[in-house]
Amino acid sequence: MSDTPLRAPAEVKYAEELDWLESVDDAPKPFSWRLSPKMVRLFILGSERADGLDREIPQKWFGDRSFVERSIVTLASDRGLLLIGDPGTGKSWLAELLAAAICRNSTLVVQGTAGTTEDQITYSWNVAQVIAQGQSRDALIPSPIMTAMERGVIGRFEELTRATSDVQDALISILSEKYVSIPELDGDSGEATVFAQPGFSIIATANSRDRGVNDLSSALKRRFNFVRVPVVTNKRTEAEIVRFRTAELLRRHRIEVEVPPTLLDILLQSFADLRAVSANAASDDERLESALSTAEQIGVLEDAVLHSQFFGEKELGAHTLAGSLVGSLARRSPEDLAILNKFWHGVIEPRSEGEQGGPWRDFLDGGREAIATLS
Incomplete structure (x- = not known):
């Protein structure tokens, strides 16, 4: 059986290219980023002769440079990034490329649907282990978002407006307070709170045709910088x-x-x-x-x-x-x-x-x- 996945994530597909960019990148990097903002942009939009590199970096996302730059600046701040646009405009692909370039991990993803529950963005429990040994951090199953918080990397939330208001509200605390409380654990043990590490952020996507499905609250909107990805007309x-x-x-x-x-x-x-x-x-x-x-x-x-x-x-x-x-x-x-x-x-x-x-x-x-x- 082949070990090659049907669809490799961007950080695997372009691993050699990312390694090379990291080796020649001597510019300042925010937090624990693997590449500097300029190199992240170059990885996504491709290199030009003026960049002075010894090899050509192909373009992977086709769109206005300003959208990519604003997305990168947002992720270097303490705000979440919301990519919004019509279906098929490349929002998810841009989110994957950003996460791959910044932290070499684009797979910490939550897919928003009507069935998405709050524990899918916070945590759940290994029931068998809880029955056998009681509630502990070992029995806790972190969500992709909580894992991103602990590692100080990018978490992704696809189709945010398809998730229910309860799930969206759980994001408000994560984006504003930058921690998740675990009330089932003893607060004196130091394990009852998971704090986000430097470099953590969330890239969410939303379909502009889904207005009215589950509109974002004003409180949640304030925690995101919006980047509207237009339909390609050229x-x-x-x-x-x-x-x-x-x-x-x-x-x-x-x-x-x-x-x-x-x-x-x-x-x-x-x-x-x-x-x-x-x-x-x-x-x-x-x-x-x-x-x-x-x-x-x-x-x-x-x-x-x-x-x-x-x-x-x-x-x-x-x-x-x-x-x-x-x-x-x-x-x-x-x-x-x-x-x-x-x-x-x-x-x-x-x-x-x-x-x-x-x-x-x-x-x-x-x-x-x-x-x-x-x-």
């Missing part, structure tokens, strides 16, 4: 993100493939047109359920490449790409299928006409077949 930047992330995902299958620029343009243009259709829709019934995010484009492209590799002619074609797009976006039946069918007739069909329509014609046929199969 076509060139979006193409770089899709190409970079798809290539990374395909390496898990030992597949190295160059996506033809024409097909990448078709994918980007189709998503841009679908976003315009959704923006102009009069009601939710006329919008696709999909968020039409960059992350979903990556999923469509990965699916199409794998399909062509396993069942096609090895080389990705417009016909297969169209089938993957329809299959990924048609989540409601018949609503989404009706929207895609109208889009294919009103937008894709005109693009397929004329001398420049070659790949668009294959894309048109592939989409029609997929819609007919799902209808």
Whole structure:
């Protein structure tokens, strides 16, 4: 059995690169950080000739430099960092890269859901050990957040607004007081309180489309610095993100493939047109359920490449790409299928006409077949 994980965390994937950056980093570092703020930024955004390094550091997150810099400055203070934005804007990936660069551990994560409980951000008990020996620190099971506090590293909280108000309230004490009380233990033993060590902070993410699910209280908002991660609108930047992330995902299958620029343009243009259709829709019934995010484009492209590799002619074609797009976006039946069918007739069909329509014609046929199969 292979020892290689299906998805290695950033600190493992880029371990050699982080080791090298740490070896040449002589700038001041906050707390117990492994890299200085400038090197953290360089690790995430990539190096430039002006940095004067002996090797090139590739860019891993594509976005405005100011968002990364403000995130780093926040984590160097005593405030939490909340990355908020639409689905698929790279919030979680940015949080993982920040934690990997700062403390070489991005895996102390709590996933916010309606079922997340307070003990998942504080502590719970080993019931069998408590029955046998009573309550003690040895029988206590620390949460990822408490572990981050004890080690003085970064803890992460994904989808904060999906957690209930009780769970959110438990974070207020952690972020403001920087300790967790354990009332079940004897206060005189010195074990009844866990204090956060220097370097501890929390990176949380929140989906801006989840407003109204579990809104953050004013008290909790004051403990976070907000960094709003916008939707990528620059076509060139979006193409770089899709190409970079798809290539990374395909390496898990030992597949190295160059996506033809024409097909990448078709994918980007189709998503841009679908976003315009959704923006102009009069009601939710006329919008696709999909968020039409960059992350979903990556999923469509990965699916199409794998399909062509396993069942096609090895080389990705417009016909297969169209089938993957329809299959990924048609989540409601018949609503989404009706929207895609109208889009294919009103937008894709005109693009397929004329001398420049070659790949668009294959894309048109592939989409029609997929819609007919799902209808």
